[in-house]
Amino acid sequence: EHIRRNIEYAIAVMESRYVNRVVEIPDDEVPATLSGEGPVPPEIKRWLVQTFTSRRADVRGRKESETRRSLRSVVHAVQAGMFVERMFRKTSVGVQNLPPEVQEHFKNIDSWSYDVFELDRISDGNSLKFVFYELLNKYDLIRKFKIPLKSLFAYSARLQRGYRKYNNRYHNPIHAADVAQSLNCLLVSSGFVHWLSDLEMFSMIMAAVVHDLEHSGTTNTFHTNTRSPLAQMYNDKSVLENHHISSAFRLLNEEDCDILVNFSKDDYPSKEARTLMIDMVLATDMSQHFGQVKKLQSNLQHPESLEKSRAMCLMIHSADINHPSKQWELHCRWTERLVVEFFEQGDQERKLGLPLSPLCDRHTTMVAQSQIGFMDYVIKPTYDVLFDIFRNVNGPVVRDAILSLRRAS
Numbered sequence: 001e002h003i004r005r006n007i008e009y010a011i012a013v014m015e016s017r018y019v020n021r022v023v024e025i026p027d028d029e030v031p032a033t034l035s036g037e038g039p040v041p042p043e044i045k046r047w048l049v050q051t052f053t054s055r056r057a058d059v060r061g062r063k064e065s066e067t068r069r070s071l072r073s074v075v076h077a078v079q080a081g082m083f084v085e086r087m088f089r090k091t092s093v094g095v096q097n098l099p100p101e102v103q104e105h106f107k108n109i110d111s112w113s114y115d116v117f118e119l120d121r122i123s124d125g126n127s128l129k130f131v132f133y134e135l136l137n138k139y140d141l142i143r144k145f146k147i148p149l150k151s152l153f154a155y156s157a158r159l160q161r162g163y164r165k166y167n168n169r170y171h172n173p174i175h176a177a178d179v180a181q182s183l184n185c186l187l188v189s190s191g192f193v194h195w196l197s198d199l200e201m202f203s204m205i206m207a208a209v210v211h212d213l214e215h216s217g218t219t220n221t222f223h224t225n226t227r228s229p230l231a232q233m234y235n236d237k238s239v240l241e242n243h244h245i246s247s248a249f250r251l252l253n254e255e256d257c258d259i260l261v262n263f264s265k266d267d268y269p270s271k272e273a274r275t276l277m278i279d280m281v282l283a284t285d286m287s288q289h290f291g292q293v294k295k296l297q298s299n300l301q302h303p304e305s306l307e308k309s310r311a312m313c314l315m316i317h318s319a320d321i322n323h324p325s326k327q328w329e330l331h332c333r334w335t336e337r338l339v340v341e342f343f344e345q346g347d348q349e350r351k352l353g354l355p356l357s358p359l360c361d362r363h364t365t366m367v368a369q370s371q372i373g374f375m376d377y378v379i380k381p382t383y384d385v386l387f388d389i390f391r392n393v394n395g396p397v398v399r400d401a402i403l404s405l406r407r408a409s
């Protein structure tokens with residue numbers, strides 16, 4: 001059934017999107033791409049450049065040779081029938097703990113039009129806690145990693161509290177729940193869910209859930225410009241993202257919060273799992289965006305060089321910027337929230353006598369135009385590359401399946 005769904009999905013994607021399509025990704029130097037005449041107003045260009053590019057060298061220095069895993073190897077595994085058999089709900093450990101209304105709502109959790117605001121309403125503001133639990137349970141990870149439910153709920157409660165620390169309109173627990181649910185959709189619809197190991201699945205869900213923990217409601221540029229304690233701590237580099245993932249790991253040390261307590265020594269703190277989670281959260285720094293997309297696009301010219309971990313990072317990043325590709329009502333709600341947050345930062349900048357960041361001036365910002373720029377220059381290229389990756393995993397499987405069918409008939 002899953003193979004059939006993968007094949008149908010891949011065929012649909014190829015038919016509808018990939019015939020004679022040219023992907024246009026701006027160069028790392030975005031201004032060059034945007035410098036021509038076009039509908040993008042100067043302030044929006046400034047925002048794109050300031051937010052989505054980084055001329056700093058990537059200093060993370062992952063030793064790729066050690067754990068290099070290409071998508072090609074995954075394709076081979078898929079062709080050889082080496083799916084990870086994911087048990088959906090077969091062994092759920094505690095569904096009875098969920099309020100019935102929430103349980104009913106989760107029937108739709110694989111849908112791109114899932115209404116996370118409604119979940120938050122019916123769960124009395126516990127959307128993050130319940131999505132975290134539901135996804136771990138759905139993929140049987142609570143049982144496999146012997147995660148104590150008491151710790152899971154204590155940790156989730158601390159996460160929700162951490163997300164509420166600054167009362168942000170956008171970067172709050174609902175956003176984290178939304179990113180985790182959207183990630184789940186991408187994993188399911190692409191078939192990735194069947195070729196990630198349990199540890200990789202856990203790492204991805206965890207990364208989605210913690211990726212904006214204790215977000216200050218202001219941008220990295222704001223932290224740097226105000227020389228905030230966090231900017232000093234992280235030397236102006238991916239300030240917030242470093243804080244999010246660092247806080248998530250530190251929270252595990254709080255009383256009753258260690259959800260990793262029963263992980264085997266091979267699983268955690270293995271370099272692989274920890275590095276993966278750190279890399280995925282750091283990859284949500286929007287200054288890495290154009291570099292990340294461009295690198296993957298060039299990798300796609302030689303699919304054998306595509307790395308699984310890079311694909312996973314792109315998936316989290318795509319889930320993080322999902323709402324412009326969702327239903328209009330959902331998108332509008334998120335946009336309204338984001339704009340409130342941007343304008344509050346602008347107000348603070350005004351008070352401090354700092355230059356106002358792009359899109360943060362409540363008196364001059366053109367929201368509609370900026371959203372068009374965001375969709376054209378950020379969302380579309382990201383999702384184009386993501387679907388190209390999906391196609392690279394599913395494509396050879398589809399081709400072989402078609403050949404087999406032909407031979408059989």
Ligand SMILES: Nc1nc2c(ncn2[C@@H]2O[C@@H]3COP(=O)(O)O[C@H]3[C@H]2O)c(=O)[nH]1
Pocket residue numbers: 212284286320321324335338359370371374
């Ligand atoms: N301009 C604009 N930025 C967005 C939109 N959605 C998400 N973002 C930005 O993309 C960022 C992704 O990472 P964060 O969630 O930290 O913060 C998010 C916002 O800064 C949108 O609709 N418009």
Ligand SMILES: [Zn+2]
Pocket residue numbers: 175179211212284320
């Ligand atoms: Zn986010």
